[in-house]
Amino acid sequence: MTNNIITLNNGVELPAIGLGVFQTPPDVTTTAVEEALRTGYRHIDTAAAYMNEREVGEGIRLSGVPREEIFIETKLWISDYGYEAALHGFEKSAKKLGVEQIDLLLLHQPLTTRFDLTLDAYRALEKLLADGKVRAIGVSNFMPEYLERLLAETSVVPAVNQIELHPYYQQKEVQSLHAQHGILTQAWSPIGGITSYGGAEKSAFEDPTLLEIGREHGKSAAQVMLRWHLQQGRSAIPKSTRAERIAENFDVFDFELTNGQLAAIDALDTGVRGGPDPDSITLETFGMPIPEA
Template identity: 75%
Template sequence: MTNGSLRLNNGVDMPSVGLGVFQSPPDVTAGAVKAALHVGYRLIDTAAAYGNEPQVGEGLRDGDASRDEVFVETKVWINDYGYEATQHAFEKASGKLGVEQIDLLLLHQPLTSAFDRTLDAYRALEKLLADGKVRAIGVSNFMEDKLTRLLSETDVVPAVNQIELHPYFQQKALQEFHGAHGILTQAWSPIGGITSYGGAQKRTFDDPTLTEIGHAYGKTTAQVMLRWHLQEGRCAIPKSVKSARIAENFDVFDFELNDDELAAIDNLDTGIRGGPDPDSITLENYSVEIPEA
């Protein structure tokens, strides 16, 4: 699909562009969600570990869309892995969000140091799906080896794997694995915001290939990157708390990149990850106690 929605492997439709709220301070998150809904977003992505699920819920209640129009996605953090704990994690998340059913529930990271707990957590997602408490389930930051084991030891193929993906880090082999197994690729940091962290010397927003393409269409580099994701069949969840930028990131359905432009962006891949190696995520280093609703 090049716009509108994407069909998951269980027949559920998910919008192709959503608002991400990673590192969105709680005091501005509700306003960002309301701004997004006002300009037409119908997908909101959050996570237990972000600490802003209650504010996302506030924005959903006060926004310009009814609950059945909005696709709500959140993630279970590694502290809540395990069959019973993950089922309770759903209760915490749904209570904070103020929803009875979550549209897409993901495992936020593979807990490599205790992968049996990860598998038990995913089996809890399968139970939540069977009980109708969630409409689709998936994972985030799972590499091919972890997906292979998950597929071999559980019953439901993940609908989504949400991964770092932008022009400078494209994970092409992982995307091919997704395609072979009917898993939708969802891009976090889809416009390369992570390339701006820590005084990075090479930012996607300054890339001459992207700026040149943008000039041809009267679009920003961010809009070009989002259009690239859409035309290659991915879901993208750009993050912003600024109303003007939120609107800009949604204004990507009125132009189309040609094959040469898509290929030029594909060729920008550096293979350099901006976020942490998923195998480095352990309870010792990344423990976050998730409070009750």
């Protein structure tokens, strides 16, 4: 019933639940990472654009947990797309993290207006994989059109596509494409945190269906959502800086949802995206220099 380890399409093992540090200020990132590793997490997800890779690395070192026991995942930003730029982007991230090898390196977004740069960046990831500098490579926020283009024009099938996925936005077409190609679906905002931002009409944390299922198991709505991801074979990246929430989000390996409960959660899909449309991410609107290490 644990569902804690997922084997990627190249044989590398990934702990299914990882701590996310998106929008986590650098001054609290180190403490959050330390706390997560103390709690039992062995997977940390960050990104060059989060501007906290250095603090993630510091938290890992201060935790006392051996490096080889921790799965480190990070992402290259669009400003570092292109072949040589992506190779240098890896070096910047590795130095900030304080590691020689990164476990999983993703392209953070498809740069749809300059997909040639996206393809060149992915080819750089393929080179890093071949050279043993990363153990697995993948993408993030790639919708079917661009994922299919990537598959057609590169050699290595991505191990992971990290996308917005929670009960209110399930991206079933993308998940189906992943299944066809052996790509792991990894959920950002897996417990619908994005549904509670900016005056949203309803929050997944207050959903009656999720709360009722939680009552039946003695669990919170957040824990129910994470269990739903695990039982359907996904990886999930919940984020928190609060010790009690970090622990709660990891306490999801001791219960099992019924088929009826899984179906009830599946039925909550609204088809409404909470985050930005990937097509809106351009160098003009979101390009920013990623500092040197």
